[in-house]
Amino acid sequence: MLKNAYILTLISLFFACNTSEKDSSTATISPFDQKVDSVLNLMTLEEKIGQMNQYSGFWDATGPAPKDGSAAKKYEHLKKGWVGSMINVRGVENVKAVQKIAVEETRLGIPLIIGFDVIHGYETISPIPLAESASWDLEAIQKSASNAAQEAAAAGINWTFAPMVDITRDARWGRVMEGAGEDPYLGSKIAIARVQGFQGEDLSSEKTIAACAKHFAGYGFAESGKDYNTVDVNHSTLFNIILPPFKAAEEAGARTFMNSFNELDAIPATGNGFIQRDILKGEWDFQGFVVSDWGSINEMIAHGYAKDSKHAAELAVNAGSDMDMESYAYVEHLSELVKEGKVEEKTIDEAVRRILKVKFELGLFDNPYKYCDEVREKETIGNAQMQEGVLDMAKKSIVLLKNENNLLPLKREGQKIAIIGALANDKTSPLGNWRLAGRDGTAVSFLEGMQNYQGNQITYAKGADVYTEPMTFAKQVQINTSDRSGFNEAIANAKQADVVIMVLGEAGLQSGEGRSRAYLDLPGVQQDLLEAVYAVNKNIVLVLQNGRPLAIQWAHEHIPTILEAWQLGTQSGNAIAQVVYGDYNPSGKLPMSFPKHVGQEPIYYNYKNTGRPHEPSPDEVFWSHYIDESNAPLYPFGYGLSYTSFEYSNLKVEKIAEASLKVNFDLKNVGELKGKEVAQVYIRDLVASITRPVKELKGFELIELNAGETKSIEITLSENELGFYNNEGDFVFEPGDFQIFVGGSSEASLNQRIEL
Ligand code: GLC
Numbered sequence: 001m002l003k004n005a006y007i008l009t010l011i012s013l014f015f016a017c018n019t020s021e022k023d024s025s026t027a028t029i030s031p032f033d034q035k036v037d038s039v040l041n042l043m044t045l046e047e048k049i050g051q052m053n054q055y056s057g058f059w060d061a062t063g064p065a066p067k068d069g070s071a072a073k074k075y076e077h078l079k080k081g082w083v084g085s086m087i088n089v090r091g092v093e094n095v096k097a098v099q100k101i102a103v104e105e106t107r108l109g110i111p112l113i114i115g116f117d118v119i120h121g122y123e124t125i126s127p128i129p130l131a132e133s134a135s136w137d138l139e140a141i142q143k144s145a146s147n148a149a150q151e152a153a154a155a156g157i158n159w160t161f162a163p164m165v166d167i168t169r170d171a172r173w174g175r176v177m178e179g180a181g182e183d184p185y186l187g188s189k190i191a192i193a194r195v196q197g198f199q200g201e202d203l204s205s206e207k208t209i210a211a212c213a214k215h216f217a218g219y220g221f222a223e224s225g226k227d228y229n230t231v232d233v234n235h236s237t238l239f240n241i242i243l244p245p246f247k248a249a250e251e252a253g254a255r256t257f258m259n260s261f262n263e264l265d266a267i268p269a270t271g272n273g274f275i276q277r278d279i280l281k282g283e284w285d286f287q288g289f290v291v292s293d294w295g296s297i298n299e300m301i302a303h304g305y306a307k308d309s310k311h312a313a314e315l316a317v318n319a320g321s322d323m324d325m326e327s328y329a330y331v332e333h334l335s336e337l338v339k340e341g342k343v344e345e346k347t348i349d350e351a352v353r354r355i356l357k358v359k360f361e362l363g364l365f366d367n368p369y370k371y372c373d374e375v376r377e378k379e380t381i382g383n384a385q386m387q388e389g390v391l392d393m394a395k396k397s398i399v400l401l402k403n404e405n406n407l408l409p410l411k412r413e414g415q416k417i418a419i420i421g422a423l424a425n426d427k428t429s430p431l432g433n434w435r436l437a438g439r440d441g442t443a444v445s446f447l448e449g450m451q452n453y454q455g456n457q458i459t460y461a462k463g464a465d466v467y468t469e470p471m472t473f474a475k476q477v478q479i480n481t482s483d484r485s486g487f488n489e490a491i492a493n494a495k496q497a498d499v500v501i502m503v504l505g506e507a508g509l510q511s512g513e514g515r516s517r518a519y520l521d522l523p524g525v526q527q528d529l530l531e532a533v534y535a536v537n538k539n540i541v542l543v544l545q546n547g548r549p550l551a552i553q554w555a556h557e558h559i560p561t562i563l564e565a566w567q568l569g570t571q572s573g574n575a576i577a578q579v580v581y582g583d584y585n586p587s588g589k590l591p592m593s594f595p596k597h598v599g600q601e602p603i604y605y606n607y608k609n610t611g612r613p614h615e616p617s618p619d620e621v622f623w624s625h626y627i628d629e630s631n632a633p634l635y636p637f638g639y640g641l642s643y644t645s646f647e648y649s650n651l652k653v654e655k656i657a658e659a660s661l662k663v664n665f666d667l668k669n670v671g672e673l674k675g676k677e678v679a680q681v682y683i684r685d686l687v688a689s690i691t692r693p694v695k696e697l698k699g700f701e702l703i704e705l706n707a708g709e710t711k712s713i714e715i716t717l718s719e720n721e722l723g724f725y726n727n728e729g730d731f732v733f734e735p736g737d738f739q740i741f742v743g744g745s746s747e748a749s750l751n752q753r754i755e756l
Pocket of ligand 1: 117161293294513
């Protein structure tokens with residue numbers, strides 16, 4: 001420790017007198033710039049490159065484990081100071097062990113930044129991000145991220161690879177579970193809430209961690225929803241749909257970005273200077289650093305964009321990818337590339353400055369072991385604050401899709417309730433995917449949640465498996481179950497019941513990375529089970545537990561009550577039971593459209609009108625439609641019911657200035673129960689220099705009203721909401737004719753036109 005104390009003293013001396021000139025790439029002055037330069041001036045080229053090198057831990061792998069990446073080699077590089085960050089090393093004891101090597105056994109003792117996928121909770125798992133987004137409750141989402149940060153930080157983590165802010169319109173893509181759905185406005189607000197939740201007011205606190213906006217950019221537009229597939233979008237989609245949540249995350253202060261596996265304009269994102277240098281570090285003046293996604297630097301060889309690893313390293317670093325996650329390309333080739341003049345040392349210096357600055361902001365130079373407190377670890381992980389937090393978030397994430405005959409909320413006593421479905425008794429699937437530090441079997445199952453309520457007589461039958469998994473995070477064995485042997489017991493229970501609650505959907509690892517699906521039906525023989533039970537008892541409440549929109553048209557047409565319960569995390573069963581019994585009145589709204597059929601994908605509400613939007617006359621064929629399915633979704637973006645109901649009236653829209661208007665309307669709770677409504681405001685720019693969508697969400701408010709209560713709501717829209725990016729990437733407002741809609745979903749019909 002003495003040696004490093006000497007070096008750190010040296011740094012503070014340097015800090016006092018060192019006046020390095022600022023290179024243009026980091027124009028914004030940070031309080032740490034001089035300290036960063038002091039450290040940089042002490043470093044050899046190899047030590048600088050070491051900061052740009054990130055290894056995965058010696059046991060967890062969240063990507064294709066590298067063939068030659070032996071623990072021994074990583075260990076040797078760690079001791080040489082050739083590692084700047086470790087991922088998948090967690091727990092105070094393990095983090096302390098690797099940090100000790102970096103800080104006490106290397107020449108300069110530069111601390112590691114410890115990254116981990118805290119995607120929806122750390123060990124206490126919150127609802128999958130798509131579910132949290134369904135709450136539209138920005139305060140709750142921020143609190144959820146803050147709790148996750150606190151729990152992860154107590155385990156030694158100081159950087160999360162979240163929020164994933166990829167907009168996506170295709171439910172076939174497995175990673176829809178990880179994001180905020182199809183809309184850039186909602187996605188931007190949620191990106192801000194999550195960045196602020198992770199990073200808090202003080203990034204140097206031992207209870208906050210650096211955020212990472214990912215995957216930059218366009219990953220959610222993988223063609224045909226197939227993971228890692230080609231992305232082919234125009235600049236209007238890039239600027240108006242894909243980039244806004246990233247810009248919002250950057251403006252919220254996200255300290256890191258992660259680039260994506262996909263190509264964009266036929267250039268892999270990892271080697272794409274247009275998005276990383278021109279837009280992110282140039283126009284947006286981003287001051288943090290960019291980490292590649294797992295192995296994405298070397299994957300440019302498979303893309304046919306780099307001829308070998310050395311060429312890939314040259315392309316990536318020159319395009320603005322600052323840190324190499326698990327390609328080993330930087331640590332093996334950058335030094336030679338600098339000597340050959342193919343990479344300038346000032347490019348290396350700029351990347352290292354960005355990385356060191358985040359380490360200073362996290363307080364790691366002041367105390368590299370500040371995240372390593374065994375007592376705090378024991379007191380924090382899984383504590384009551386964490387449990388209450390994920391329960392609150394889970395309740396708010398549930399969406400009521402249908403409730404004919406008011407089967408819900410359930411009567412408290414005297415009822416025979418038949419609960420059917422493997423997922424009802426599954427204590428792992430509700431944790432969803434990306435639950436790396438979550439422990440299998442630790443979720444409260446729906447059955448357990450229901451058993452916390454006395455008064456009704458409950459029976460349970462599995463009926464059928466969802467999917468015979470030996471699935472693990474990184475491995476999948478396709479055994480689609482077709483076993484119907486459990487049907488008879490389920491049918492017998494249903495015959496005796498007043499109400500049947502069927503819990504159907506997807507296993508926890510049937511969505512997420514590498515889990516794209518070509519079908520959006522209920523997996524296995526669950527649909528057959530549903531129809532077999534329906535044949536003997538029509539009083540069915542269908543509880544869906546799934547990681548993506550599903551095509552459940554038959555259920556919609558036959559089942560009286562449908563609850564979308566996603567994968568709600570550790571407190572799943574308690575949250576759903578509280579909604580089923582009415583202790584919480586469901587308030588969620590869909591962040592992504594549900595299709596009638598997978599053939600409609602990608603399907604989204606903010607579509608373009610086209611030149612042939614409507615059927616010119618009955619039986620005409622020459623207009624934009626299918627001959628075998630309607631254009632409409634099964635359930636639209638922004639849709640969700642309550643145990644009460646709401647009415648919108650008295651819409652008044654008035655111009656305040658050339659690019660600003662005020663929207664006023666009344667919202668009334670016309671039911672018998674208190675409830676929450678997400679009142680939504682959409683615009684349509686009727687004529688512009690590029691085509692604009694038929695609707696765009698540009699404002700919303702989550703409002704709680706007592707039965708019979710009316711509230712007058714006012715939302716102001718200004719240039720930020722009324723403008724758009726033209727194909728050159730300039731943000732413009734064009735005066736003209738607008739239509740303003742208000743309502744409880746993207747099918748809002750109450751509207752008024754206004755000339756601006
Ligand atoms: C994965 C994912 C990325 C994750 C990273 C580290 O492949 O694409 O989202 O953060 O590797 O686990």
